Amino acid sequence: MASMAEEQRRALEEAFGASDDDDDDDDGDEHWLLGMERKDEMIPVWESISEVNGLWVCRDFLPESRQGWLLSSIHQEGWFHGGSFNQNLLDLFVRAACFHAGEDHPLPLDLLWREPFFDQLIVNVYEPGEGICAHVDLMRFDDGIAIVSLESTCVMHFTRCKEESEKEGVEEDPSPRVPVLLTPGSLVLLSGEARYLWTHEINRKPSFQLWGGKEIQQERRTSVTLRKLCSPPNSG
Ligand SMILES: O=C(O)CCC(=O)C(=O)O
Numbered sequence: 190m191a192s193m194a195e196e197q198r199r200a201l202e203e204a205f206g207a208s209d210d211d212d213d214d215d216d217g218d219e220h221w222l223l224g225m226e227r228k229d230e231m232i233p234v235w236e237s238i239s240e241v242n243g244l245w246v247c248r249d250f251l252p253e254s255r256q257g258w259l260l261s262s263i264h265q266e267g268w269f270h271g272g273s274f275n276q277n278l279l280d281l282f283v284r285a286a287c288f289h290a291g292e293d294h295p296l297p298l299d300l301l302w303r304e305p306f307f308d309q310l311i312v313n314v315y316e317p318g319e320g321i322c323a324h325v326d327l328m329r330f331d332d333g334i335a336i337v338s339l340e341s342t343c344v345m346h347f348t349r350c351k352e353e354s355e356k357e358g359v360e361e362d363p364s365p366r367v368p369v370l371l372t373p374g375s376l377v378l379l380s381g382e383a384r385y386l387w388t389h390e391i392n393r394k395p396s397f398q399l400w401g402g403k404e405i406q407q408e409r410r411t412s413v414t415l416r417k418l419c420s421p422p423n424s425g
């Protein structure tokens with residue numbers, strides 16, 4: 190059976206391509222990760238959504254071939270039967286992408302290096318017209334949520350939650366609402382305010398999926414959400 194280090198190396202190689210160095214094979218993961226940093230064209234580009242603290246998008250997270258691989262893994266029973274390996278692989282891609290984001294990390298470092306990184310995965314499949322209504326993810330999940338988008342492009346809207354005091358006001362300003370375009374292969378990360386103080390929703394009813402004044406053609410959309418369950422109290 191392959192060692193954890195071997196598995197990590199293979200996963201990172203699949204995600205980002207092989208390292209140039211032939212002689213770094215036995216130098217351990219850290220060296221190999223540093224080796225990856227030299228491959229400028231493979232460094233994922235992160236965008237911080239300035240209106241929503243803690244919200245980041247990486248639109249080129251999975252190239253097309255990786256998207257196909259993930260979709261076929263989802264559609265094959267193997268995803269569920271041997272699921273943990275695939276989840277680990279995806280965890281690793283996310284961690285590697287964050288690791289290479291530069292100084293401004295899309296996830297706070299304590300979340301980035303926690304173990305387990307994620308331990309829960311959900312796949313949502315939406316037919317045209319179907320979406321998800323505005324919600325904050327359940328408190329049973331820890332901070333730091335990752336969503337990988339596959340197939341149809343969509344717009345996810347973030348809306349600032351009202352404070353209790355604001356809810357009683359008579360003439361309230363509407364909460365800020367921020368649209369974020371999710372193209373196939375993109376990765377969204379929510380932490381801090383984006384995770385706890387903003388709702389997210391995808392409304393795919395006709396006329397809600399607008400970008401640049403144009404309606405986005407709706408097709409099937411699949412998403413993979415990675416989360417970590419909160420540790421039970423008194424678990425040390
Ligand atoms: O499908 C998505 O992109 C979002 C899924 C989501 O927000 C959730 O499962 O809580």
Ligand SMILES: [Fe+2]
Binds near residue numbers: 324325326389
């Ligand atoms: Fe959610």
